[in-house]
Amino acid sequence: MKTVYSYVKPYWLPALFAFILMLTELFIELVQPLIIAKIIDDGIVVNDIEAIKNWGIVLVFLAIVALIAGIINSYFAAHVAHSFGFDLRNALFSKIQAFTMATYLKFPTSGLITRLTNDVTQVQNVLFMSLRILVRAPLSASLSLVMAFIINPKIALFLLIGAPIVVGFLYFMVKKGITYFAQVQWRLDRVNRVLQECLQAIRLVKAYMRNEYESSRFQQVANSLKLDTTRALRIMEFIMPALLLIMNLSLLAVIWFGSIEVSTGNAQVGELVAIINYAMRVTGNFSMFAFIIIAIARAKASSDRMKEVLLVDGNGLEVEKSESELKNDNLIEEIGTVRFEKVSFTYPNTELLVLSDISFEIKQGEKLAIMGETGSGKTTLLNLLPRFYEPTSGKIFVNGRNVLDWQLEELRAMIGFVPQKSLLFTGSIQENLKWGKQDAIFSEVRLAAEQAQIHETVETFPNKYDTRVGQKGVNLSGGQKQRLSIARALVRKSRILVLDDSTSALDVKTEAALWDALEEENTTMFVVTQKVRTAKTMDKILLLHDGKVEAYGTHDELLQISERYRQIVESQQEQVGEEG
Structure with missing residues (x-):
């Protein structure tokens, strides 16, 4: 006591x-x-x-x-x-x-x-x-x-x-x-x-x-x-x-x-x-x-x-490093670059290897689609980027510096994060969007909502941006919650944007408009998706299987080198044909 x-x-x-x-x-x-x-x-x-x-x-x-x-x-x-x-x-x-x-x-x-x-x-x-x-x-x-x-x-x-x-x-x-x-x-x-x-x-x-x-x-x-x-x-x-x-x-x-x-x-x-x-x-x-x-x-x-x-x-505990502890042996590269070098990860108190020997690099402004079956390690990989967890082995570099050498606040300030499950807080829509950047002015909030394709929907609400959101967004649809979560991340104007399967509830037209709007942003993007039509629009595709890199490259390259990717493409083409 x-x-x-x-x-x-x-x-x-x-x-x-x-x-x-x-x-x-x-x-x-x-x-x-x-x-x-x-x-x-x-x-x-x-x-x-x-x-x-x-x-x-x-x-x-x-x-x-x-x-x-x-x-x-x-x-x-x-x-x-x-x-x-x-x-x-x-x-x-x-x-x-x-x-x-x-x-x-x-x-x-x-x-x-x-x-x-x-x-x-x-x-x-x-x-x-x-x-x-x-x-x-x-x-x-x-x-x-x-x-x-x-x-x-x-x-x-x-x-x-x-x-x-x-x-x-x-x-x-x-x-x-x-x-x-x-x-x-x-x-x-x-x-x-x-x-x-x-x-x-x-x-x-x-x-x-x-x-x-x-x-x-x-x-x-x-x-x-x-x-x-x-x-x-x-x-x-x-x-x-x-x-x-x-x-x-x-x-x-x-x-x-x-x-x-x-x-x-x-x-x-x-x-x-x-x-x-x-x-x-x-x-x-x-x-x-x-x-x-x-x-x-x-x-x-x-x-x-x-x-x-x-x-x-x-x-x-998440411990902030003091300035004297920060390593300066790596020069800061072009802002927004991310590099994984032979990264492996095992969750604490377990022996199961969730990620094994992951290596890839993405340049500033590039968009990376991450694909793979359930349990392949997609979300775990994204969680390592803002240091929710630290790699069991290997290194992750952001702007040329090991993520372990960044101040946590400085590292996470560069990252806009949209989790797999859309989470909203009790309060107004505007308060939820400003949650990612408290000093954001209304024009910034509105621009982010427009990019996320939610502005027109919000304008139809009786109180517009002052409309109250129920607990966990209970009075909103799944697609509305996803778009508000994306807008909240966009308000930050982050150098790196992480979307963990965050467009699953969007229709084809809305999702296409979202990607078109984000073309204007000079932001490095990590997009977890199961949709081939989404992956095709990205600069690179990282295909994971059982925590390992199955294939890495463009859509056309993966069609040539990966049998698993071709199977995914064919299965989705068949689904589209059946729906038609």
Whole structure:
């Protein structure tokens, strides 16, 4: 928990102030039984009205001070807890953003979401309670025992009868609670994962009428969460009755022995009342320990999960190189040139070779079509270019410099990236298009939309470029989302444009118009496509098979040298003939 709670340091001053106010409340709480004893012994027993009035005024004054201290304490405790939660959540999000793709894939998306939401809330709540009652309860219980011994050691001795049993019991329950609530948090991850999958594929679920199946699947994981939570809480529920039994037995012993001491004149009535008062406070504070232990156990489980993210070392992060670390042994060639030299790649924690000995070169402004069957390594090859992953062996050069020697920000600023799956964000169309270049002016946005063949469609919307896009573009067609994704990349005016099968939903006429518009751009292009008619318009074609280069050259050259490419061409000609 030390790693997580280190984010409290910036707020040590208000936290200290809140802690002092909590101690003020505690001091008054401990003094009150003494004043009550004074009222009884010096006032009621001897019938001294003046003493009753004076000590009564002191008691009321202290109660008001405690009330004010409690209100101010709550304010500062809330400020510290929520500020800590804000910083911790931002730190987790920033760390996740810095993950390499390999590191990111180690954590389920649902698990990362739970860490940023539920887990942060758990530790935030414990911090707030620490400044209110979490520390106060054990302090109050222990100091009440001390005060009872100061008043009358003989009577107070009976309060210690169950102390060793209580301490051992609490230690055992804390360890159990941490184990059980760690399992609960894992179950919550599973619920979030199933929920996320179902909502993302809601159209598919409805199309295949799998509502009942998905409901059953969700019920199973939700039931597992319920059972584990119930088991954890049931174990914790043993704490309160067990503590109350032990403390009430001690309290009965105090009352019985105290009454004997009063009757024999060895103790005053006020002393016995004060000790009983302290005993009741000890019992009351112990009754809160069940709640406190549950909170600590859940916070410990949550902090351990967040620690996994926060302590990811440099090997799992995208690290920017300093200027002094950059190698300058390669002169910068013509901007937009890309060269792969015997590049091989294996995904982390696997032995399967996804790419093997890939070599090719593309000059500034040239357009490369990448073809191949599913699983041939097309998308993986593109992911190496902006350094989402690093080659297992071989080198990739951009502008004559090894991609490993570029600053990440500088390298990726040169690349416009359109992923295989079109992703749009909640917001307006204009906000989505400017996402790739925040300072873009409207004329740039419009030009990119025109090039991507989406401008005329946007103009038909009631609010045009201010039209709101639903979550993940749910209110747009597949072709519209693809064209908006392409426009978003074009706004950047990047030297290198990567299109990962990003025109699959476009009709022949729209796609042809797109390529015509992009002819004006002096941009090096990588285009993953399955369409021969698209590949024919490119300067070069890279045909992959099982992660290896099957053929490389122009359309005419591949027809001469590659049997596999001729088969692809013939199959698509047959499809066109059948459609005709």
